[in-house]
Amino acid sequence: MPEESRRAVPTALPDADVITSDAPGSFPRSVMCERHPALIRRVIEAFPYPSELRARLYALREEATEGVITPLDEDAHDRDAWLEWGLAEYVGTPWTRAPFLWAESYFYRRLLGALDYFGTGPWQGVDPFAPFKRAELTGAEAAAEVGALDSLTELTPRDRDRALLLSSLWGNRADLGFQVGGGDTSAAVPDLVCDDSADLWELLEARAGGRVCLVADNAGRELLSDLVLIDTLLASDRAREVVLHVKPGPYYVSDATTADVLDGLRHLCAAGGAAERTGTRLWRAMVHGRLRVRAHPFSCAPLPYRDMPADLAEEFASASVTLMKGDLNYRRLVGDRHWPATTPFAAVTAYFPGTVAALRTLKSDVVTGLDRAVVDGLEAGGKAWRTSGTHALVQLAGA
Numbered sequence: 262m263p264e265e266s267r268r269a270v271p272t273a274l275p276d277a278d279v280i281t282s283d284a285p286g287s288f289p290r291s292v293m294c295e296r297h298p299a300l301i302r303r304v305i306e307a308f309p310y311p312s313e314l315r316a317r318l319y320a321l322r323e324e325a326t327e328g329v330i331t332p333l334d335e336d337a338h339d340r341d342a343w344l345e346w347g348l349a350e351y352v353g354t355p356w357t358r359a360p361f362l363w364a365e366s367y368f369y370r371r372l373l374g375a376l377d378y379f380g381t382g383p384w385q386g387v388d389p390f391a392p393f394k395r396a397e398l399t400g401a402e403a404a405a406e407v408g409a410l411d412s413l414t415e416l417t418p419r420d421r422d423r424a425l426l427l428s429s430l431w432g433n434r435a436d437l438g439f440q441v442g443g444g445d446t447s448a449a450v451p452d453l454v455c456d457d458s459a460d461l462w463e464l465l466e467a468r469a470g471g472r473v474c475l476v477a478d479n480a481g482r483e484l485l486s487d488l489v490l491i492d493t494l495l496a497s498d499r500a501r502e503v504v505l506h507v508k509p510g511p512y513y514v515s516d517a518t519t520a521d522v523l524d525g526l527r528h529l530c531a532a533g534g535a536a537e538r539t540g541t542r543l544w545r546a547m548v549h550g551r552l553r554v555r556a557h558p559f560s561c562a563p564l565p566y567r568d569m570p571a572d573l574a575e576e577f578a579s580a581s582v583t584l585m586k587g588d589l590n591y592r593r594l595v596g597d598r599h600w601p602a603t604t605p606f607a608a609v610t611a612y613f614p615g616t617v618a619a620l621r622t623l624k625s626d627v628v629t630g631l632d633r634a635v636v637d638g639l640e641a642g643g644k645a646w647r648t649s650g651t652h653a654l655v656q657l658a659g660a
C-alpha cells in the first residue's frame with residue numbers, strides 16, 4: 262500500500278481493515294469478477310472495435326479476474342502518477358488482494374489504455390461509456406426529472422430546496438456501473454438512513470455569498486439534478502461561486518467529465534420551460550466564472566481523499582462547504598474500510614480541510630455515522646441495505 266494510505270487513522274477511531282475483494286461471495290468480489298466482465302462485454306457490443314482492441318479487452322478481463330496486476334507501459338503518460346499512487350507495490354499481486362478502491366480504479370485506467378484512449382490513433386479520446394451516458398441523458402427518467410422542474414414553482418422555497426437536494430441525492434441511483442450489476446433503480450424510495458439536510462441548508466444560508474464545491478459523481482440524470490441544485494444556490498446567492506469537480510477522463514462507467522457537463526447543459530438549454538431557463542442561467546454563469554468546472558487528476562486517483570494533494574486541500578478548505586456526491590466519493594471521503602456503521606462520520610472526516618457534506622446512495626459496504634437503532638433495524642430487515650442502492654444518506658461534518 263502507498264505510504265500515504267498506510268497513514269494511521271486517528272486513535273479515536275476503531276481499527277478497520279481496508280476493503281479488498283478476495284472474500285468469495287463478498288460484494289467487492291462480485292464487482293471485480295462479475296460486473297467488470299459484464300461491463301467489458303457491454304463496451305464491446307457498443308462499438309465496432311477492431312480485433313486488436315477487442316483482444317486487449319479480453320486479455321484485461323482475464324488478467325483482472327484470474328491474474329495478477331501488470332504495470333503500465335514504460336511510456337504511459339501517467340505512469341509516474343500511478344507509481345506515486347502505489348502501482349509498483351501492487352504489480353504481481355492478484356487483483357482481488359489489492360485494496361478494492363485501488364483495483365477498481367486501476368481497472369478503469371487499464372480499460373481506457375486497452376482502447377487506445379490515450380494514444381494518438383483514431384480511438385484517441387473516444388469515451389467507451391458515451392453511448393450509455395447518452396442513453397441515460399435522453400431516457401424517460403431524465404425527461405421526467407427535467408419536466409418536473411416546471412411544477413417546482415408551486416412549492417414553497419423551503420420545499421423546493423428540499424426537493425432539489427433529494428433529486429440530486431437520489432439521482433445518484435442512476436449510476437450505470439450499478440445497473441450493469443443488476444441494481445434496482447426503480448425500487449421504492451425509503452427514508453434516509455441519516456439526514457443532516459436541515460443543518461446543511463442552515464449552513465448554506467449562514468455562509469451565503471461563499472464558494473461551494475460540488476464534487477460530481479455520475480453524468481446523465483444525476484448531473485442534471487446537480488446542475489439544477491447549483492443553479493438554485495447561485496440564483497439565491499447562497500453560493501457566489503460554484504466549483505464543479507468532474508473526472509479528467511471516463512471512469513466508473515458513468516462518472517461525469519467536462520464533456521458530460523456540456524452535454525447536460527445543452528440538454529437543459531434545449532428542454533424548454535423552467536429547465537431551459539436553468540440551462541441558460543448556468544451557461545451564463547460559466548461564461549462569467551460563477552460556475553467553474555475543474556477536472557483535477559486526483560479525481561481519478563485510486564486513493565482516499567485523506568491523501569489529496571495540497572492544491573485540492575486548499576480549494577476545499579476555502580469553500581463554504583464541499584458537497585461530495587455518490588458512493589465512490591463517499592468511500593474516498595471516509596476511507597474504504599470495514600468501519601463499524603456507528604463510527605462517527607465527523608471522526609472519519611476530521612482530516613478534511615473544511616466543511617463537507619456527503620450526498621450518497623448506499624452502493625457498497627462502507628458506511629459510517631449511523632445510529633445504533635437504525636443499524637439494528639436495517640440488519641433485522643435481512644436485505645442487502647449497504648449495497649442495493651435502496652438507501653441513502655445526507656451527512657455533514659466540519660461545520
Ligand SMILES: O=P(O)(O)OC[C@H]1O[C@](O)(CO)[C@@H](O)[C@@H]1O
Nearest residue numbers: 436438439587588589590624625
Ligand atoms: O456512482 P457511484 O455512486 O459513485 O457508485 C459507484 C459504485 O459502484 C461500484 O463501482 C460498484 O459497481 C462501487 O464500487 C462504487 O462505489
